[in-house]
Amino acid sequence: MDLITPLELSSLEPVGQGAQKLVFRHPDDPRVLVKVVNPRFIDRRDRKDRFYQKRRRIGHHRAFAREMTEHLVSRARTPGRLAPCRHMQNILGVVDTDMGAALLVEAVLDEQGNLAPTLRDLVDVGRLGQREERALETFLDWALNSRVLINDLSADNLAWHPDGHFVMIDGLGDRAGIPIRAVSPRLNRLYKRKKIRQLREEIGRKEQPTGIGKAIAVALAIIVALLALLATQMELLLE
Template identity: 35%
Template sequence: MTLTLSDTTPIAKGGERFVFIHPDNPDWLIKVWHERFHKKQEKRVPIVIKFLRLKRYWSLLNELTEYLAIRECAKPNLNHIQQIVGLVDTDLGLGMIVKAVKKENGELAPTTEDLVKNAQYTAEHDKALDEYFDWMRDTDIIIRDFNLNNLVWDELAKKFVLIDGIGSKPGFSLRSFSKAYNKKANFNRIQKFKTRMKKALS
């Protein structure tokens, strides 16, 4: 069965994909990688993209691989990344079904940037953010894009959840082969995130 999404307005548009509410389950979202992203990557890293077996789906595959890697690591903890439910065929291409992160009233969870902009960021969030950083160090997760817009606040569980930017860049990634290198890369991303937070809060 192929779901028709082309006549539906996405609830979010990112640099890589559109996000739709699943037509059969409002607690699920469907992420579909859009054509602009594929063309941009072909221009940015043409040699790398040329030799990929599945050119259109490297980002989807890397996110799925990272999700499975966290499941299999010494300290499996999926609480801080968006839960993957499965894959689905759509008229816009293959989509990834994920569990929506929501607020108590059923609305989608706010991003960290939303919390700051709306003056809702509190000491509770600050403590939870430090816990997220600890989790990020413990699990050796590979994150290629870590910013205030892809980290959302799970109001029900009182924790931060990463919903985007998971997995390595296309092609060969040293971070996949060296835990030490990946730890350093994650440390740098955490420091940059803290700098952005400090600037946003000032």
């Protein structure tokens, strides 16, 4: 795989896309995915704020920075050692393309070499069996207790690895202008509890707290919502 010559992606069809990013299979190595900033996101941000690039040193690449930061956070306690996290899609580097700077990431593939199904895919086709549910609980336990920040814990962002575990392929980092959760493990856990509850509801595995547990859950949800609203408002002010 040539890591020097810029990749040509504009003539290829993306295999995935979101509001901020487009994802392509690497033209020379199908085991690798290439993530670039969605041109529509660039146009939308530039129309909204013509000084966006000047105010942000990394411009439209904030999502990449968030993702890379969380990968470093996951390895911070094991410096100088081989310690990849199996629940996070491995980052291989940054390359130039005809669509701008891009992240190279290791693709999560099934046994046939195709892109692995997401949690949503498993739910839609009725493949969320006992093995998958146990693996999901293992992933959620890791997500809750790790220091990693998560902003979008949706069923589309979890890929099923054929070895029997889930891998988070997007949604890492903190979008808030003031990174409160980065300096407060307690708030980070509260926020992730909310995201885990939302994910369970999304896939039809809703928890039913009762009595005082329900009251505490409601109170915590209100606190987290207020903090998220405050962070969002600060983000708008900073932009």
